[in-house]
Amino acid sequence: MTVSTSFPEKGIAVVTVDFPPVNALPVTGWQDLADAVRAAGRDPRVRCVVLAAEGRGFNAGVDIKELQANGHSALIGANRGCFEAFAAVYECEVPVVAAVQGFCLGGGIGLAGNADAIVASDDASFGLPELDRGALGAATHLARLVPQHLMRALYYTSRTATAAELRAHGSVWKVVPRAELHGAALELAREIAAKDGRLLRLAKAAINGIDPVDVRRSYRFEQGFTFEAGLDGVADRVRDTFGKPSEGQVPR
Template sequence: MGVSTSSPEKGISVVTVDFPPVNALPVEGWFALADAVRAAGRDPQVRCVVLAAEGRGFNAGVDIKEIQARGAGALVGANRGCFEAFAAVYECEVPVVAAVRGFCLGGGVGLVGNADAIVAGEDAVFGLPELDRGALGAATHLARLVPQRLMRTLYFTSRTVTAAELQAHGAVWRVVPPGELLAAALELAREIAAKDGELLRLAKAALNGIDPIDVRRSYRFEQGFTFEASVSGVADRVRAGFGKDFGKEGT
């Protein structure tokens, strides 16, 4: 359980998240993920990072139960942890391929929205159920996956979209059977890692430099409203009615 790093092939590092039962990450989990991705990107032998997950789904966001138990301290920690993890993926010195299976919700969208490429299983679904869970955020990253009006509709309704639908919008590179997901992600990573390592790092920096959106500033702005919802009592009111039969749920 936790965050682990492996090197299945030369030039490729796989960072795997495993927080049963649904990969709703606690505060420490977000920081551990950020550290692992940054460390992989700094390794001069690594030319591509694959972000993967074990268990029932890719990511269910933050651990709401931790926030409910620990209060404002956990909320601040989760905000900072998500900010660091999302930034680590975006700023990773080499390309990051997200291998998404099952649900990718809330913070999961923050991760894949900052990845350089996405390979998804046929069972993958993506969404921001934030308004149903007393939170806000990651619209910055959903806007990198779908057109503006669709992003707003998904955000306001808390609906999800499938991997096939995201592929139709150009956000997903390949959609494969779940059992073939890691192999497909490694295939893409292998093609990327075949390039010159120094040139890849320059290319990643160049593409980030021409990005029309400052993802760090944009997401930090969103987080301010998440905190406002919490201190005003709105978040607690919404979470009080949140389904109690899902175990460790995310946002």
Template sequence: MGVSTSAPDDGVAVVTVDFPPVNALPVRGWYDLAAAVRTAGADPKTRCVVLTAEGRGFNAGVDIKELQRATGPEAILGANHGCAEAFAAVYECEVPVVAAVHGFCLGGGIGLVGNADAIVASDDATFGLPELDRGALGAATHLARLVPQHLMRTLYYTSRTVTAEELHRHGSVWRVVPRAGLRAAALELAREIAAKDGRLVRLAKAAINGIDPVDVRRSYRFEQGFTFEANLSGVADEVRDTFGTDREEQS
């Protein structure tokens, strides 16, 4: 259980997240994920990173139960800072990051894939931000990188999800494959990227980030200010308290 890194192919590092039962990450998990991605990208032998997960879904966001157990602000502060670090680690990784997504990709999962360079998804993958149902705000910055503006707003306000095939039609998902073939498809793309000159790949990543019209770190931190406001006002706790213990997906 936790975050692990492997190197199945020359130039390719695979960072795998495994927090049963639904990959809802505790505070420490977000920091561990950030460290693993940054370490993999900093290795001069690495030319592409694949971000994947074990279990029933790619990512269910923040561990809501950890927040509910907290008696002070430390947990929400830790979750917000941890998410910001993990999202930034993916975006700022020195080499391209391919996200391999299966099952549900919710809340913080959107922050991860929205900052990735490419997404390969299984045909059972769904994507969404149930933040308003969980007493939280944030990651609209990253959802806006996956779908057009008005669809992003509709999805955000309703907490609805979209399928991998729908995102493929919008151009944000590179390939949709059967779940059994997800790892192979992600590694195929990663190997194609890793076949390039590593020095040029790193320059290309820096150049593309440099022309991005949105400063994603600053944009997400702006959103988080409203998350803090919701917590200080007590609204977030009221909504989180309605989170059922029998719900399988957390955000």
């Protein structure tokens, strides 16, 4: 279980998440990811960061088993870890390209939604199953990927949108077969990294400065409701049913 950084080409850093089986990150994983992205952005040699993942999917959010085992302390840690990781992507001093394959759920939306650009495999799906997991949050970031009413419908139903659908909405740069994802992400990163490094950093700061929504403040507001759900017991009640068949549903 690791977060690693590599430098495949001049000007490009690739931060890779690998937490089998589904890249559902524990508290320490979120903090490690935040540290890795911030370090890559501070490196004067780096002009673009690619955020990638190994395994079946890009990210499945927080480790629910850790939450169930450690209660409120784990919830506080997960809230802080996600906040720091999402902020690290958004505030990275250079552009961040998210290379998304398979599922991009929960915390994955926070990461991809705060990236500067997204390249996705044709099997990628994006969504927030938070209401099915006894949680809230990351609507801030889903709203950066799809129009407002679609965001609300996806959020309330826990349904997902495909990479092709997000490309139609303009939030995904390119959709490619999974085998071509790494190369496509590097291709975009290479084009970005060819620009002047100092000017890129100024451009990133300028673009963040004109955003209509303060993503840090907005997401922190959402997290307050996540913690409220935890305090009053509704989160545990919903979370305890996670993975169990509902009435009339055949177990698989």
